[in-house]
Amino acid sequence: MKESDNFFDKVYQVARLIPYGRVTSYGAIARYLGAARSARMVGWAMNNSHNQTEEVPAHRVVNRKGLLTGKHHFDGTNLMQQLLESEGIVVIDSQIQDFERVFWNPLEELS
DNA sequence: ATTTTGACGACGT
């Protein structure tokens, strides 16, 4: 276990705070952590999320377009989309519909 | 140690 994972750890924390039926973007989380231009690290953190003891709803994290770019990293090809749909989010062809409507901004919600 | 890559995003053209 490392302490330097502080950044990653924060990412996991915020990710777990995403409410049911809502989604957020990598960049939004990155900005919330003060690493506005390190959105890639958030994604990298998600890749490591399997390392975390606690479950991380990575399926609720998409890119800023609302596109399920990381769906390939899940067990199945359409598992991520199914998870979102089961939460009431409409997803068509890996694209979240009414994205701004279900978008959850930690900067606003968490202040 | 150096280069390439990557679950992104902002900006320029």
Add this chain to the structure above:
DNA sequence: GACGTCGCCAAAA
């Protein structure tokens, strides 16, 4: 709005 480039930083090759 599509496409290209840069920035950011960590891990894998």
